[in-house]
Amino acid sequence: MDAYKCLICFSAMQGPVYQVSEMMFGSGERFAYTQCPECGTIQQLSPPTNMGSYYPAAYYSFTGLSRSTVPVRWMKKIRLVLYRASGLSLFRPVYENWLHHLAARESDQIADIGCGNGQLLYEMHASGYKHLSGFDPFLAEPLRVASGLELFKLELHQILGTFQVIMLHHAFEHMRDPDASFAKLASLLQPGGRLLIRVPVSDGEAWSIFREHWVQLDAPRHYFIPSVTGMERLARRYGLELFRTEFDSTSFQFWGSQRYRDGASLSDRNPSKIPSAEQMRDYEQRAKLLNQTQKGDQAAFYFRKPI
Structure with missing residues (x-):
């Protein structure tokens, strides 16, 4: 263990080692993880050299892009206008909360890094956003x-140019080196630019309850799971202001982790492994309460680059 250092704060990793099984597809292959005693980051000790084989065609980010007809795209634009005028949740697109806090304008240069099939950007484009770029090394x-x-088949370090808004929705934890990755993200922001990183966090109650069965470990695809403290340290190190942290965990932290604890993969269709409606209501309520107390298992971090 002495040879391993935290990927975020560089402290020696001296905690217990957890053997975490690959459970999304149910291969059962095991990978060693541990937690930093200083900043709380959880990280994989010896990740595979070739990670590509763990992102098969069936991986959820690479299902086909769902395109809209011209009338539907027009309706999506109207929906966004109605929501901004009325504030009624009935009209709110899934992305509007993020873009509101990012102060994103339709004319901004916006990047989604780790965009998967590009569906989020497609929905934003249909609603009127004009300059959208998606980046993902696993695009076909x-x-x-x-x-x-446009969607580009590029690693983070290969991206050129700068942007007014950058988003990473559960992509940061898939990057091998969080320190170098955060430095690159900061360099891609224009002065005054805003960055959103949505990521699992080790501060959550789910990690304390489920440990190696916690669904958000997603071995081996997640190289690390940061803590809130770890994200704060990265922001200070690279000169960004962390101006908002919003916990947004869901019932998945419970039902997904319980499946793993029971030995069932996410791809297992066995009806006996599916939670009842009553269980799901309980999980959803618990997730809501945990978010309110900042103990959910994932969060959205909003950063700003000084002008």
Whole structure:
């Protein structure tokens, strides 16, 4: 253990080692993780050299892009206008809360890093956002989806240019080196630019309850799981202001982790492994309460680069 250092704070890793099984597809292959005693980051000790084989075609981010007809795209634009005018949740697109806190304008240069099939950017484009770029190294090929919306098959370190808004939705933890990755993200922001990183966090109650069965470990695809303290340290190190932290965990932290504890993969269709409606209501209520007390198992971190 003495040879391993925390990927975020660089302290010696001296805690217990957890053997975590690959359970999304149910291979059962095991990977060693431990937790930093200083900042709380959880990290994989000896990740695979070739991670590509753990992102098969069935991986959820690479299902086909669901395109809208012209009338539906028009309706999506109207929906966003109605929501901003009325504030009624009935009209709120799934992405509007994030873009509101990012102060994103339709004319901004916006990047989604780790974009998967690009569905989020496609929905934003349909609602009127004009300059959208998606980046993902596991895309089958680059794709110009529409005027003002392109997807690039690139690693983070290969991205050129700068952006006014950058988003990572559960992509940061898939990067081998969080320190170098955060430094690169900071360099891609224009002065005054905003960065959103949504990521699992080790501060949550789910980690305390489930340990090696916690669904968000997602071995071996997640190299690390940061703590809130770890994210704060990265922001200070690279000169960004962390201006908002919002916990947004869901019932998945419970039902997914319980499946893993019971030895069932996410791809297992056995009806006996599916929670009842009553259990799901309980899980959803617990997730809501944990978010309110900042003990959910994932959070959205909003950063700003000084002008």
